Amino acid sequence: MPKVLISDKMDPLAAQIFRNRGVEVDEITGKTPEELKAIIGQYDGLAIRSSTKVTKDILSAATNLKVVGRAGIGVDNVDIPAASAAGVVVMNTPFGNSITTAEHAIALMFALARDLPEADKSTQAGKWEKNRFMGVEVTGKTLGLIGAGNIGSIVADRAIGLRMKVVAFDPFLTPERAVDMGVEKVTLDELLSRADFITLHTPLTDSTRNILSAENLAKTKKGVRIVNCARGGLIDEAALKAALDSGHVAGAALDVFVTEPAKESPLFGTPGFISTPHLGASTNEAQVNVAIQVAEQMADFLMTGGVTNALNMPSLSAEEAPKLKPYMALAERLGALVGQLEGDAIKNVAIEVEGAAAELNQKPITGAVLKGLMGVYSDTVNMVNAPFLAKERGLDVREVRHDREGDYHTLVRVSVTTEQGEKSVAGTLFANSEPRLVEIFGVKVEADLVGTMLYVVNEDAPGFIGRLGTKLGEAGVNIGTFHLGRRTAGGEAVLLLSLDTPAPEPAMWDICRLPGVKTVKSLRF
Structure with missing residues (x-):
């Protein structure tokens, strides 16, 4: 036992x-x-x-x-x-805390709307300052959701019940899913300019850290009220204090902080600020x-032997695991690649396998692709919940198995649909064990997807590689490996470089300004 x-x-x-x-x-x-x-x-x-x-x-x-x-x-x-x-x-x-966290966000929104903590404190002090606490109604106001996943969708449902208009910014929210939720999908800038209340429901990743920065807070509507029950670090706390002090932000309520337990904060004591000690999940x-x-x-x-919500293990049988392990490593890297390059615009995903890969259980391969793809935006994604998260966000996921023989003994292709059409990346296994990229967006490029990489799309022209290397060298960045492909001579070329250290931001801007450069992105595997 x-x-x-x-x-x-x-x-x-x-x-x-x-x-x-x-x-x-x-x-x-x-x-x-x-x-x-x-x-x-x-x-x-x-x-x-x-x-x-x-x-x-x-x-x-x-x-x-x-x-x-x-x-x-x-x-x-x-x-x-x-x-x-x-x-x-x-x-x-x-997902056990979803409803509780969503309800806490709604509670804080009401507390901000009617300045309840200060009104309570004033009344219990015997002041009866009725004219001091002039609140606002939530009915008819616009709620901006930053993150429309499981918790965000519950908040949206409650807000719609309160007769609020809900707009949402989420890289993976499809128009179809937005319609189902009853919300309007918008860009981040549009959300900031329109929302009367903003609630955050996104994990803390490199792309979401300080998503409400000083710059973005300045884009908000004057008098906006902000609620964060998601993760500390999504809001620049110093910038939020400045916005509260200036009156641009009418109120803010945080249940989470950059440093916890939050025994001190620049926000404490600021007029219009409400805080709770990470109570999002604290209900019976x-x-x-x-x-x-x-x-x-x-x-x-x-x-x-059943596996659910494991963070470090796929749902595999003991017999399948050894065979599938290298394929899953390849699939996860392909998903991470296309996610980093096209994540904000992806509507549909297709995972195709052929050759030796077509003879295996495709579910773990699909799960690995989705783990890599969703991992770009989620800090809790795993092999088990990645398909659920993709479905929840309205992504249409297709699996295709080909019996045909191709150029490689085994091939995994990940295709995504965006507003610009379909784009795909493909990879194979060298020596049946080493994942290798062989194609990116229609261009043949062989590369190992490891560590820190730089992705560059440029017009094929003499001297470009030298100029690129010079810019990286001036920034003290060493190139580990260099992979090049092009559609036609003199046409569009793709470069993938593995770097010993990430290129600093000034160097990235210098590369962007090189003649003929179309796209520059830093990648991490």
Whole structure:
């Protein structure tokens, strides 16, 4: 019988589910790291919340551990690389807190609209300042969603029920999905200029960090009110304070901060500012939901081998894994490539396999493509939830299997539909194990997709490669490998360079200004 330790306080239903499924369970909470290390060796599973820190040191003592289940979405307290190296599956429950977090965002929006915290404080102080607290109605106002995924869609539904107009900015929101949600899809700049209220529901990635920067805050409508229950770091906190002080932003409510616990912040004490201590998931219902989900997921894995919401393991059988591993690595890199190049505009995705790849289970290959594609914009995507996230955002995903023989013994092609038409990238395996790009947007280019890379599209002309190398050299950037392809002599050429270090922004601008350059993008694999 498998044995699980619940090391953080969790709803009693979790332990009951384990027992009902035939899993022995101990509930021992509040242990120090040394105490946990002394007992963890006897357990097959570890169920945690946010208190227990699953470090490399703990994992080294967990000689029988097979799975760590986090009741909640954040896994900052788990050393995932160390868990992977030890063969320990790490699971979370990414959707258990959705309704609770969405409702908290709506609650903060109302608090801003009517200045409730200050009105409460004033009234309890016996002041009765009725004329001081002149609020605004939410009815008829425009709500701007930055991020229209699971939580954002729930907020939209509630806001529409309040007779608000909802506009949304989301790179993966299709027009069809927007219609289903009852929202209008817009650009970020249009959202900033139109929204009376802005709520953020996007993960923190390189592309979303400080998405509400000083520059973007200046683009907002005067008197806008801003709510963030998603991730600290999406808003430049110093810039937000300045916007509040100037009166351009009428109010802001944050449940999350760049540094947590937020014992101090430049925003504290600023008129119009409301804060809560990361309460997005703090309801009785949410705690029950995530406890039930983590127990069910872990029991499935320990009793049947089923894998759900794993962050470091695909849903594969033991027989399929060795054969599919290199194909999945290739597929994930192709997805990451097309996502970084065309992510904002993608409407549909097609994954085609031919040759040896057509003889395998295509689902893990598709999952790997979507993991790479969605990973450009999500910090919680994995092999299991990537297809769900793609479907939720309205992406039409097709799988195509070809029996034909092509130029390569095996080939994986990822095609995406954008407003400019269909674009595709393709790759193969060298020596049946090494992923290799062989085509990008119709141009034959052979390249390893690894580390930091630079993608350049230019007019094929004598001397260009030398000028490009000079600009990188002047910036102190060393070129590792150089890959070149072109449509025709003198036509459009594509360069893929692997770099020892990322090119600094001034160098990127210098390259953009080189004669004949059409596109320059930094890539990361």
